[in-house]
Amino acid sequence: MAKGPAPLASFSALDEDAAARKQAQASAEHPAAPPRVKVDVEFDGADASRIAMPGYTRIVGSAKMVLNIGTLHAQGEVMLVPYTEYARARYRTLFKGLRCFSDPDAFLVTDPRYGNYIRKATIDQQGRFAFDRVYPGRYWVEATFENLNELDRDYKPRLCTSVGHVEVPDGGEAVVDFSAGPGL
DSSP, X not given: OOOOOOOSSOXXXXXXXXXHHHHHHHHHHSOOOOOOEEOXXXXXXXXXXXXXXXXXEEEEEEOEEEXXXXXXXXXXXXEEEEOOHHHHHHHHHHHTTSSOBSOGGGTEEOOGGGGGGOEEEEOOTTSEEEEEEEOSEEEEEEEEEEOOOTTOTTOXXXXXXXXXXXXXXXXXXXEEOGGGOOOX
C-alpha cells in the first residue's frame, strides 16, 4: 500500500501559527500601553493646603510657549499647582528632562487627593489668564499646548503639557513664563 506524502503540519499546528501571526499583527498595530508608574513621594495635603488660603497677590500670564519650532498656544484652562515635594516628584517623572509631556494619565498614577489642591483659570481669547487672591509661596502653572505649525507636521507630540514656575510675593503681581521651563 503506497503512502502519500507526509502532511507538512497538523491542523492544530497550522491554527497555532495563524493565531501567533494574528497576535503579532495586532501587537504591531496597537502596541501595549507602557506600564503605569506611581509617584515615589507620598502626597501631603497639609503641604499643599496654602492653595486654599486667601492671599493678596495676582498671578498673570500669557498661555504661550516659545520654542525653536515656533510659538505654541494653549486654550481652555490653566491650573495653579502648589510647589510641594509630591508635585515636584510628579513633574520630574512626567518631564524626564524635557520641556513638555504628553498624556500623563496614560502612564502615571496620581494620588486622587492631588486634584483637590489645584485651582483653575480660563484662558481668554488673547491667551491671557489670571489667578486672584493667591497666598504667597512657590507654584507651578500648568497648561496644555497645541502645535499648529503647518511646516512642522512631524513634531511629536501634537499636544504637550508644560508648566511655568512662579514665586508669589505677599501682595502685588507675579508673572508666569512658560518658555523658561518647569524650574525643577
